[in-house]
Amino acid sequence: MTALGILLVLALLLVVFGLLFRLQILTSIFSGSTTREVGVSNRVNAILFIVFMIVGGAAFAWSFVDNFDKMNPPIASVHGHATERMFWTTMIILGIVFTLTHILLFVYSYKYQHKEGRRAFFFPHNNKIEIIWTLIPAVVMAGLVFAGWKEWSRITGPAPKDAVVLEVMGKQFNWLVRYPGRDQKLGMVNYRLIDATNEFGFDLSDQSGLDDFVAPEIHVPKGHPVLLRIRSRDVLHAVYMPHFRVQMYAVPGMPTKFWFTPTKSTDEMRAQTGNPKFNYELACNQICGRGHFAMKLNIVVDEPDDYVAWFSQQKSFSEQNPDVLASFKQKTNKLASKEAAIPAAAVVPAAKASL
Amino acid sequence: MAANLPNQAQVQGGAGVTEPGISHNEHTHHDEHHEQGFLSKYVFSTDHKTIAKQFLITGMLWAIVGGTLSSLFRLQLGWPESTFEWLQPVLGKWIEAGKLNPEFYLALVTMHGTIMVFFVLTAGLSGTFSNFLIPLQIGARDMASGFMNMLSYWFFFISSVIMFVSLFIETGPAAAGWTIYPPLSALPQAIPGSGAGMTLWLVSMALFIVSQLLGGVNYITTVINLRTQGMSMSKLPLTIWAFFLTAILGLLAFPVLFSAALLLIFDRSFGTSFFLSDIYIAGQALPNTGGSPILFQHLFWFLGHPEVYIVIMPAMGMVSEILATNSRKPIFGYRAMIGSLLGISLLSFVVWAHHMFVTGMNPFLGSVFMFLTLIIAVPSAVKTFNWLATLWRGNIRFTAAMLFSIGFVSLFIAGGLTGIVLGNAALDIQMHNTYFVVAHFHLVMGSSAFFGLFAGVYHWFPKMFGRHLDEKLGYVHFWLTFLGVYLVFLPMHYVGIAGFPRRYYAWTGFDTFSQFANLNKFISVAAILAFFAQFVFVFNFFYSIFRGRRASENPWRSTTLEWTTPVVPGHGNWPGAIPAVHRWPYDYSKPGAADDFIPQNVPYSQTQSSNLPYEKEME
Numbered sequence: 001m002t003a004l005g006i007l008l009v010l011a012l013l014l015v016v017f018g019l020l021f022r023l024q025i026l027t028s029i030f031s032g033s034t035t036r037e038v039g040v041s042n043r044v045n046a047i048l049f050i051v052f053m054i055v056g057g058a059a060f061a062w063s064f065v066d067n068f069d070k071m072n073p074p075i076a077s078v079h080g081h082a083t084e085r086m087f088w089t090t091m092i093i094l095g096i097v098f099t100l101t102h103i104l105l106f107v108y109s110y111k112y113q114h115k116e117g118r119r120a121f122f123f124p125h126n127n128k129i130e131i132i133w134t135l136i137p138a139v140v141m142a143g144l145v146f147a148g149w150k151e152w153s154r155i156t157g158p159a160p161k162d163a164v165v166l167e168v169m170g171k172q173f174n175w176l177v178r179y180p181g182r183d184q185k186l187g188m189v190n191y192r193l194i195d196a197t198n199e200f201g202f203d204l205s206d207q208s209g210l211d212d213f214v215a216p217e218i219h220v221p222k223g224h225p226v227l228l229r230i231r232s233r234d235v236l237h238a239v240y241m242p243h244f245r246v247q248m249y250a251v252p253g254m255p256t257k258f259w260f261t262p263t264k265s266t267d268e269m270r271a272q273t274g275n276p277k278f279n280y281e282l283a284c285n286q287i288c289g290r291g292h293f294a295m296k297l298n299i300v301v302d303e304p305d306d307y308v309a310w311f312s313q314q315k316s317f318s319e320q321n322p323d324v325l326a327s328f329k330q331k332t333n334k335l336a337s338k339e340a341a342i343p344a345a346a347v348v349p350a351a352k353a354s355l
Numbered sequence: 356m357a358a359n360l361p362n363q364a365q366v367q368g369g370a371g372v373t374e375p376g377i378s379h380n381e382h383t384h385h386d387e388h389h390e391q392g393f394l395s396k397y398v399f400s401t402d403h404k405t406i407a408k409q410f411l412i413t414g415m416l417w418a419i420v421g422g423t424l425s426s427l428f429r430l431q432l433g434w435p436e437s438t439f440e441w442l443q444p445v446l447g448k449w450i451e452a453g454k455l456n457p458e459f460y461l462a463l464v465t466m467h468g469t470i471m472v473f474f475v476l477t478a479g480l481s482g483t484f485s486n487f488l489i490p491l492q493i494g495a496r497d498m499a500s501g502f503m504n505m506l507s508y509w510f511f512f513i514s515s516v517i518m519f520v521s522l523f524i525e526t527g528p529a530a531a532g533w534t535i536y537p538p539l540s541a542l543p544q545a546i547p548g549s550g551a552g553m554t555l556w557l558v559s560m561a562l563f564i565v566s567q568l569l570g571g572v573n574y575i576t577t578v579i580n581l582r583t584q585g586m587s588m589s590k591l592p593l594t595i596w597a598f599f600l601t602a603i604l605g606l607l608a609f610p611v612l613f614s615a616a617l618l619l620i621f622d623r624s625f626g627t628s629f630f631l632s633d634i635y636i637a638g639q640a641l642p643n644t645g646g647s648p649i650l651f652q653h654l655f656w657f658l659g660h661p662e663v664y665i666v667i668m669p670a671m672g673m674v675s676e677i678l679a680t681n682s683r684k685p686i687f688g689y690r691a692m693i694g695s696l697l698g699i700s701l702l703s704f705v706v707w708a709h710h711m712f713v714t715g716m717n718p719f720l721g722s723v724f725m726f727l728t729l730i731i732a733v734p735s736a737v738k739t740f741n742w743l744a745t746l747w748r749g750n751i752r753f754t755a756a757m758l759f760s761i762g763f764v765s766l767f768i769a770g771g772l773t774g775i776v777l778g779n780a781a782l783d784i785q786m787h788n789t790y791f792v793v794a795h796f797h798l799v800m801g802s803s804a805f806f807g808l809f810a811g812v813y814h815w816f817p818k819m820f821g822r823h824l825d826e827k828l829g830y831v832h833f834w835l836t837f838l839g840v841y842l843v844f845l846p847m848h849y850v851g852i853a854g855f856p857r858r859y860y861a862w863t864g865f866d867t868f869s870q871f872a873n874l875n876k877f878i879s880v881a882a883i884l885a886f887f888a889q890f891v892f893v894f895n896f897f898y899s900i901f902r903g904r905r906a907s908e909n910p911w912r913s914t915t916l917e918w919t920t921p922v923v924p925g926h927g928n929w930p931g932a933i934p935a936v937h938r939w940p941y942d943y944s945k946p947g948a949a950d951d952f953i954p955q956n957v958p959y960s961q962t963q964s965s966n967l968p969y970e971k972e973m974e
C-alpha cells in the first residue's frame with residue numbers, strides 16, 4: 001500500500017514537472033526569448049557562478065576545517081612525519097592554485113557576461129605570457145619533484161643492518177606473521193610444502209628456519225628500525241599501515257620489502273588519542289576477493305624491553321609442530337645447540353643501547 | 356562507398372584551384388540520391404553522422420547502466436549495517452539474508468569502472484564526436500572508409516552485448532577490479548567472477564579493442580588525407596587536433612592491452628605462467644612458476660595511462676572550441692594549445708608506472724616515473740591558463756554547452772591538482788589505492804570528461820538533429836550536476852586522506868576507518884541524487900529530437916565548417932561544393948569586421964576592413 005502511494009506521488013510529481021516544462025516553453029515563446037540571442041537567463045547563470053563560488057567556497061572551507069582532525073590518522077613513524085609535512089605543504093600550494101584559478105574562472109564568467117553592444121577583446125595570443133605561465137609551473141614542479149625524490153630515496157633506501165626483521169604473508173583472507181627467531185635469519189620456505197598446519201610452507205631441512213616462529217599479531221620495538229619482508233601465497237594483497245605511512249604490495253612469486261621506524265608505542269598512542277582501545281591496524285589495500293575488506297592484523301608497538309620479553313617467550317614453529325619437523329628428519333639434532341647459542345637480548349642490541 | 360568518392364575528387368583536383376568553393380565535377384554523385392532502406396540508413400549505416408549517433412545513444416545507455424551500478428554500491432557504502440531486502444526483486448541471489456553479497460559488491464565496482472572508462476568515456480565520447488565532427492570540421496564528405504567506420508560501431512556493439520550479458524550469468528560478472536590484476540583475475544578459485552564472467556570480459560574487451568583500432572585508423576587517415584582545400588594542419592579546429600592525437604594514442608596503446616589480455620587468456624585457459632607464480636590456493640599448490648603479476652600491471656598501465664588522456668583529450672578539444680565560440684573570442688594561444696596537446700600525448704606514454712610506485716617495482720624506476728609524471732602537469736597547466744585567458748574580456752553567452760565547458764575547466768583543475776600529490780612517489784605510499792585516488796580520477800577524468808561530453812551534445816545537437824535541446828532544462832541539468840559532483844567528490848578527499856582503502860565492502864571492521872560513517876552517507880545521498888539528475892538530460896535528449904525548438908544553420912554564430920552545412924546535413928554533408936578554407940577557426944570579434952565572427956570559409960578578400968597586416972598579402 002505504501003509502495004503504491006509512493007509510486008502515485010512520484011507519478012504526480014512527474015506530471016507536475018511535465019506541465020511546468022511545457023509552461024516554461026510557452027512563456028519563453030511568448031516573451032520572445034527564443035528569438036533573442038541572449039536572454040535574462042544569461043544574467044542568472046552569471047550570478048549563479050558567483051553564488052556558487054561564495055557559498056560553495058565557504059561550505060568547502062567549513063567542512064574542511066570541521067573534518068580536519070578526523071582526516072589525519074595519527075602518525076607513528078619517522079618517515080611518516082616527513083611525508084606528512086610534505087603532503088600538507090603540497091596541499092597548501094595546490095589550495096592556493098585552486099583558489100586563485102577558481103576565483104578567476106567564476107569572476108571572469110560573471111564580469112564578462114554578455115552585454116549588448118560590447119565587443120570581446122580580440123586577443124589571440126601572447127608568447128611572453130605563455131612562456132611565463134609555462135615556466136612558473138615548471139619551477140614549482142621541479143621543486144616538488146626534488147623534495148619528493150629525496151624523501152622517496154630515503155624511504156626506499158636499504159634498511160639499516162640492525163633492523164628487526166619480520167615477514168608478513170598475505171593469503172585469502174588473513175595475514176600470517178613470521179619472525180626469524182634468534183638467529184635473525186628467516187628460514188627457507190616453499191609454496192609446495194604449504195598445508196593446513198604448515199601455512200608458511202616451512203622447509204625445515206633449512207637450519208635457519210628451525211627457530212622461526214609465527215605470531216598472531218605483529219610486535220615491533222619502539223624507536224628501532226623494522227624491516228618488513230612481504231609475501232603473498234595466492235593473489236595480490238597490499239600491506240597498508242596508515243599510522244606508519246607504510247604501504248607495499250604482497251606479490252605471489254616476488255617478495256617485496258619496506259622498512260620504517262615506529263616512534264610511538266601502542267600505550268603512548270592510547271594516551272595521546274584518549275582511546276584506551278586504540279590499536280595500530282594493518283589493512284589489505286589491493287583487491288583480493290570476498291574477504292578483502294576484513295583482512296585486518298593488529299600491530300603492537302612495544303617498549304624495547306617489553307618487545308624483548310615478548311620475543312623471548314615465543315616458541316618456534318618447529319617446536320610447536322614436532323610432526324612437521326619429523327617429516328624433515330635430517331639434521332634435527334643440531335637444533336638444541338643452536339638455540340642456546342644466541343641470547344634473546346641480542347635481537348635488539350640497538351634498542352638496548354639506547355635505553 | 357559513394358560518399359567518399361567525391362571527396363577524393365575534391366582533394367585531387369583541389370591543389371591547382373585557387374577560387375574558393377568553386378566546384379569541379381564532384382557533384383554528379385549527389386544528385387543520384389538513391390533511396391536507402393531502413394536498415395542501411397539507420398542500422399548498418401556507413402554515414403559518419405549516423406554512426407556518431409549510434410555511438411552516442413549506446414554510450415548513453417551504458418552510462419545509465421554504469422550509474423545504476425554505482426548507486427547500488429553507494430547504498431552499501433553509505434549504509435553498511437542496513438539490509439537491502441527491497442533490492443531482492445532486482446538482484447535476486449546477490450542479496451543473501453538481506454545483505455549484499457561482498458563478491459557481487461566487487462563485481463559492481465569492477466563493472467562500473469569498465470563500463471564508464473571504456474564504453475562510455477572512450478566509445479561514447481570519442482566515438483561520437485570524432486565520428487561526427489572530423490568530416491564536418493575538416494570539410495570531408497565522410498570518413499576515409501565508411502565501411503570500416505560501420506564495422507567499428509558494430510564491433511563495439513557486439514562487445515557491448517557480451518559485456519552486458521556477463522552481468523547476468525550464474526557466477527557473476529568480472530569482479531577483480533577494472534584493472535583486472537592477475538592472479539585474482541586468472542583464478543576462478545580466488546573469486547567466482549574470475550570464471551565465466553572474466554572470460555566474457557576478456558572476449559568483450561578484445562572486440563572493443565578491434566572497434567577502437569578500426570575507428571582510430573579511420574580518424575587518423577581522414578584527418579591526414581581528406582582535409583578540404585586550404586585546411587592546413589595549422590588551421591584545424593582544436594577539436595580535430597584533439598581527436599587526431601587521441602586516435603594516435605589509442606592506436607599505439609590499445610594493442611598493448613590486447614597483448615595483456617591475450618597472455619591472460621593463455622594463463623587462464625592454456626596453462627601458461629606469464630603472470631602466475633608460487634601460488635597455493637583453495638588447498639592446492641598450482642604448478643605455475645616464473646611468471647610475474649607485475650608484468651601484467653606494466654602492460655595494463657601502458658594502455659591504462661594513455662587511456663585517461665584518450666578520455667580527456669576529446670573533451671579538452673571540444674571545450675576549447677565551445678569556450679571560444681561562446682566567449683566570442685579567439686581561443687587564447689592556439690599554437691600553445693596544440694603544443695600542450697602534443698606534449699600531453701607524448702608524455703602520456705612515459706608515465707604509466709606511477710600507478711605502481713608501491714608494487715615492489717625498483718625504487719629507482721619510481722623516481723624516474725615521478726619526474727616524468729610531474730612534468731605532465733606543465734602542459735595541463737598551460738591549457739588551463741589559456742582557457743581562463745579566453746574568458747578574459749570576452750562577451751560570454753551562457754548556453755548550456757558553455758556552462759558545461761566552464762564546469763569542465765573547474766573540475767579539471769580540482770581533479771588535476773591532486774594528481775600532483777599522487778604523482779609524488781613519497782606521498783603516494785600513503786595515498787595509493789585510497790579514496791583520495793578515487794576522488795582524484797573521478798574529478799579529473801570521470802566527471803570532467805562527462806562534462807565535455809555534455810557540452811559537446813548541447814553544442815552540436817542542432818547539427819545532429821536539426822533541433823535545439825531545451826536550454827532551461829540544460830541549465831537545471833548543469834547546476835544539479837555541477838553541485839552534485841562537488842558534493843560527492845570533495846568530501847571523498849577527506850575520506851581518502853584519512854586512508855580509507857578503495858574497493859572495501861565496508862570499513863566497519865577497522866577502528867582506523869570508522870570515523871566517517873556520516874560523511875559516507877552524505878556522499879552516497881549526493882551521488883544518487885546527482886545520478887537521478889541525469890534523467891533530466893535523458894528526457895531532454897529524446898524529447899528534443901522530436902519536439903525541440905528548430906535550429907538554424909549556424910545557431911551559435913560559429914566559424915567552423917560544420918556550420919556551413921544545411922540544418923541537417925545529408926549524405927555527403929554539403930549539397931554543393933565543399934567549401935574551401937582561408938583562415939584559422941577562431942576569428943571572433945575581430946576589430947573592423949562587421950560581425951563578431953568570420954567563418955573559416957570566408958576569404959581575406961572579403962574582409963579587407965578587418966585584415967591584420969600580415970593577412971593583407973593574402974587578400
